[in-house]
Amino acid sequence: MVVTLDGETIIDLKPVMGYLHRNHEQIGERNTFIMNMPYTDRLDYLSSMSNNLGYALTIEKLFGLAVPERAEWLRILMVELTRICNHLWALGFLLNDLGALQTPMLYYYIEREMILDFFEAAAGSRMMCNYMRFGGVAYDMPDEIRNISTIKYLEDLIFDRLPRALDQGDELITNNEIVRARSIGVGYLSPEDAIAFSTAGPLLRASGIPYDIRRAEPYSYYEHLDFDVAVRYNGDIYDRYLVRVDEMRQSLRILEQVLPHLKRTTGAPIVGDKPQYALRAPRAGEAYGRVENPKGELGFYVTSKRRGGNPERYHVRAPSFINLTALGPMCRGYKVADAVGILGSIDIVLGEVDR
């Protein structure tokens, strides 16, 4: 960041990026369609499952593939767990930036580890999951995790541990005097600006815009699920914190509804019967698929030639990258120390900013 200061007051702030640039898009154009799937894990490496879903949806749109029912429930299960996982991480670091060093972060991490253990058992990897496939998912749920049956493990997690962890976090942080002093009224972003700067995700919803792609343009089975769009109206750091906490509670609500369907569909197919590896585009054309990632709207723009084995153009609309546009205007007029907290409240991951 290049910051222009007057004393300690920020007059102007310009983010400088590109230090993790790997030319993701050009490598994506060189790869075959399926080869990009593990590569999307490396975009926002904290929520690889959601990235997989975004890419899978785009290619399914381009190819016109159908997804079996159990695969959809598994996808929602994974994506909502990822959302919780990501927000726990984000809040831990936000609080770290605001001066609540280590303690809340480590409290949140205990629960995050439980989710990552589940990912490891299901997908083979804790963070670089590479779990989704075009027209389904790669593996079914494992039978047991740590000698506990998987359903029991998930029930423990969803009905008991995670709600308790959120309540504990609330008790510890939400009414904490220092957190409130550092965050209320800091980093204000008006609703008009939030839209104009194309911000997405918790940043947009904390400014009072109830825009969630799971509701605005539903994908997967989200239109059949019962949940609320978390929204807060003050547009400061504190509200972004609260929106994330609310969202985790809503994710738990979704997960509670998903579990019975997973039990009901045990043994059903999890992927279509189309071969995955030598996939060629049935038609020329373009597709833009987008999902509500934990950090905001993740979009993939893919074009292909007819019978093409790899994308002609592969573009990633990365939420962290575009949310950074609003960083400068949000910081203007606040102190240098606030800039750290404001950046933390956007919740960026540089793998996605620089691509």
Added chain:
Amino acid sequence: MSDAILEPTAGSPDMSDTQTPAEEALARLKELHPDVVSDETREGYEGLIVYADSITEVARTLRDEFGFNYLSSVTGVDNIDAGKLEAVYHFYSISRGGGALILKAQTDRENPVIPSLVPIFPGADFQEREAFDMYGIRFTGHPDLRRILTWDGFDGFPLRKDWKEAFYEEDYKPFGSRWPEGRVFGQRNEIPTVKMSATLPVGHRPGMNTMWRQTFTWVFPTPAMRHLALKPIK
């Protein structure tokens, strides 16, 4: 929840009879700006092709009259077969939801110029800079059009289809360089520079000569760093 909804979902959603907000806006856009917009004729592609110079006018109509106030994505596409560079815009309506309204502005590859949307949608700022960085599309009216992901002084536009990675993909040797003239820092005229020139010994391998014989210029960004060049570091 009834079991009826649990049929496998097709990847591409089935369009019902009712017009989506995007379709409705597209139809009205064609009525309002018949001269500057034309239908996308390529098979499998959606949206409208807008005459590049009128993109700001059309975008303003979209935002102010049709409520498509959210510019989600701006990106470049190199359509090398047609000799065109394209900017692709995805607009959404926050209040009405629904799918994307896609606009495309085409410009020729030799002199790619498209007016910037930053005055209307400030969120296009970084994305236009990225398209400039990767494709060399110059967005006129952009307040700060610099490279964003690669470094200042990078030579070429890496996402163009005819771009070749320096050193690795060159057709012939000696290789080109991503550091033209050996500049490590982006050289700017206003910064006083200290030049240290040295011609390295010429080797005898004919292909390598030109590569090694070039003069290396080290540019130090501030005068305060001059002593680094003049004094040997102890």
